[in-house]
Amino acid sequence: MAESKSHKSSSYVMTPSNTAQEIARLGTASSYGDLQHQIWLKTLNGQLFTAPVDLKTKTTEGEAFDVLDVGCGSGSWAIDLALRCPHLRILGVDITPPILPDDPQTSNITFLKADVEQDWCFAANTKFRYIHGRMLQSGIHDWPALLQKCWEYLAPDGWVELIDVEHPFRCDAVPSEASAMPPFVRFGYAAEEAWKSNGLDYRATLKHEERFRALGFQSVSDRTVRWPLGSWEQAENEEGFAGDMILANFSKFIAAAGTAILGSGKAGEGYAPMSAEAARELVAEMTTDLEADWITWKYWLCMKVYIAQKPTE
Ligand SMILES: C[S@@+](CC[C@H](N)C(=O)[O-])C[C@H]1O[C@@H](n2cnc3c(N)ncnc32)[C@H](O)[C@@H]1O
Numbered sequence: 001m002a003e004s005k006s007h008k009s010s011s012y013v014m015t016p017s018n019t020a021q022e023i024a025r026l027g028t029a030s031s032y033g034d035l036q037h038q039i040w041l042k043t044l045n046g047q048l049f050t051a052p053v054d055l056k057t058k059t060t061e062g063e064a065f066d067v068l069d070v071g072c073g074s075g076s077w078a079i080d081l082a083l084r085c086p087h088l089r090i091l092g093v094d095i096t097p098p099i100l101p102d103d104p105q106t107s108n109i110t111f112l113k114a115d116v117e118q119d120w121c122f123a124a125n126t127k128f129r130y131i132h133g134r135m136l137q138s139g140i141h142d143w144p145a146l147l148q149k150c151w152e153y154l155a156p157d158g159w160v161e162l163i164d165v166e167h168p169f170r171c172d173a174v175p176s177e178a179s180a181m182p183p184f185v186r187f188g189y190a191a192e193e194a195w196k197s198n199g200l201d202y203r204a205t206l207k208h209e210e211r212f213r214a215l216g217f218q219s220v221s222d223r224t225v226r227w228p229l230g231s232w233e234q235a236e237n238e239e240g241f242a243g244d245m246i247l248a249n250f251s252k253f254i255a256a257a258g259t260a261i262l263g264s265g266k267a268g269e270g271y272a273p274m275s276a277e278a279a280r281e282l283v284a285e286m287t288t289d290l291e292a293d294w295i296t297w298k299y300w301l302c303m304k305v306y307i308a309q310k311p312t313e
Pocket of ligand 1: 036037070071072073074076077093094095096114115116117133134135136138139140
């Protein structure tokens with residue numbers, strides 16, 4: 001995989017994971033955990049992945065890597081896996097990778113600065129047993145090409161797991177008038193249009209299954225998880241979920257990147273980018289609404305977890 005010079009080369013329209021705000025939200029490599037990662041751990045009952053891949057033993061030969069984390073961000077997932085499975089060799093790739101402190105406990109992890117949309121130039125014999133990609137929709141313009149690379153670099157019987165939010169942003173309460181779409185839902189649609197004008201598909205998850213199958217993957221399956229913003233769902237069904245954490249995480253994300261996302265749109269056929277002022281207004285409206293009205297609207301994000309296996313050769 002060619003090392004890239006800057007996140008700008010991949011037209012990534014979110015805040016890079018090494019800015020002050022994102023470090024506050026996503027943590028640093030040295031903090032070994034971040035809010036979003038903690039939410040995912042709660043979501044998956046403490047597990048780091050759902051694919052039925054056996055990573056308890058090392059089967060990969062020699063110095064080769066066993067696991068690839070695509071778009072590893074703060075590195076929390078990869079570091080967590082490295083600590084749980086010291087026998088594994090893990091590679092995390094990102095256009096802005098974390099800097100790992102010198103720690104013998106995580107000597108089995110390597111971070112590489114690279115754009116995963118460019119050619120992957122790993123050694124010819126590199127075959128991962130597991131490839132993980134979480135929350136990547138804001139960086140991937142060509143999903144078929146990415147899935148093809150996963151296919152090529154997976155060992156026979158190896159698994160790929162892709163986790164992302166499925167647009168639109170949801171709300172369980174019905175607005176009283178058709179025109180009164182709540183700010184969080186409006187923000188979701190506006191962000192989706194801005195991303196679309198940058199060649200990013202915020203409904204890519206809807207095509208994962210078809211694309212996996214077209215490449216020859218087997219045992220393709222998906223799981224849907226509701227991420228409530230605020231503890232309203234907990235109050236209703238007493239399941240006890242991370243609603244407060246999800247609301248805090250989303251609010252921090254919007255404070256850091258909301259205006260930039262809405263303002264990132266590129267003028268094109270049938271699409272006029274939102275002005276900076278309109279973007280600021282919508283973000284301010286949504287921020288106030290999230291603080292005051294999350295319980296009224298019952299907002300939630302639809303999270304999708306896809307797994308697929310490369311067949312035995
Ligand atoms: C929303 S963050 C998710 C980080 C991590 N996977 C997690 O779940 O915590 C998306 C990450 O993908 C990275 N990214 C986006 N486009 C990329 C690309 N083309 N190549 C490599 N990394 C990319 C970003 O730099 C960012 O760190």
